[in-house]
Amino acid sequence: MDKYLIVGLGNIGFEYEHTRHNIGFDILDHFVAKHKGVFSMDRLAFKTAISLKGKKIICIKPTTYMNLSGKAVKYWLEKENIDISRMFVLVDELSVPLNKIKIKPSGSDGGHNGLKSIQEMMGTAQYARLRFGIGNDFPTGRQVEHVLGKWDKKEEILVSLKLERSSQAIEEFVLTGLERTMAAVNHLEF
Numbered sequence: 001m002d003k004y005l006i007v008g009l010g011n012i013g014f015e016y017e018h019t020r021h022n023i024g025f026d027i028l029d030h031f032v033a034k035h036k037g038v039f040s041m042d043r044l045a046f047k048t049a050i051s052l053k054g055k056k057i058i059c060i061k062p063t064t065y066m067n068l069s070g071k072a073v074k075y076w077l078e079k080e081n082i083d084i085s086r087m088f089v090l091v092d093e094l095s096v097p098l099n100k101i102k103i104k105p106s107g108s109d110g111g112h113n114g115l116k117s118i119q120e121m122m123g124t125a126q127y128a129r130l131r132f133g134i135g136n137d138f139p140t141g142r143q144v145e146h147v148l149g150k151w152d153k154k155e156e157i158l159v160s161l162k163l164e165r166s167s168q169a170i171e172e173f174v175l176t177g178l179e180r181t182m183a184a185v186n187h188l189e190f
Contacts, residue, residue, distance in 0.1 A: 002055045003080055004174050005087045006031070007073055009114040012063050020134040021147045023159075024090040024114075025061050027132065031167040032059055043079075044072035055174050058082065069114040070121030077122075084122060088173045089129040090166065091115060094147065096133030098155065099190045101162055103130050103169065103182045128178050130169055130185075132162060161190050 008028030016022050032039065032048055037059065039046040045060035058080050062072035077084060091114060096102050106126045109115035119125045138146035151159050165188065172181040 003082050003086065004055060004057045005073075005077055005080065005082045006057055006059045006090070006170055007069070007076075007087065007118075008059070008061045008090045009066060009069055009092075010061060011066050012061075016148070019148050019150055020092050021066070023092045023132045023134065027090045027130070027163055027166045027170075028059055028061055030163045031170050034167055044075050047076070052171060052174055057170075057174055066114040066117070068117055070117035070119070073118050074121040084124065084127050087127050088170060089115070089118065089127060090170075091129055091131055092134045092147070093131035094134060094136045094143070096131050096135075098133050098135035098137070098158060100133045101130060101166060101169070101185055101188065101190075102133070103128065103173075103178070103185050105178055105182070128173065130166055132166060158190050165190070 008024035010022035010025030035050045037048040037050045039048045044064055045062045047060050050057040060076050062069045064072050105128055109119055169181055169185050
């Protein structure tokens, strides 16, 4: 059976729930609920497994906090014997506008501590990631408040649409591959 690792990045703790920085957790929660999965606490992460058309999808939300996400990613890739080409990381992205989702096959960490940790632990930036645009519409010096803030009421409908599309992108990544998923998603505006 083909296996995949889907990683939602975020921070554990009530104060971080449903913040922009935790959108990776929220996307994965949406995907897992859609497939009637249930997370349970496991080593370094909340984990569940979903079956989709003969493929096994291991879903993790690291409990290591964002800055140490790579520790959980490395552990689960090795434990489940999954090639890094079958890993998909879900992450918030300041440089992508709020009305977009961008999927990339690799790239720099762009200042994102979760991606930086993964790249340090894995020794490569060659892994697929879904970059959920959170936009950069905030006053100078207020980046941390923006990233760790909750969605505005006017943003919530858009975020809901993007959550559903991001969940579909996970399915497409597993069933049709990275290139076709990028072609289907990267041009969209919400």
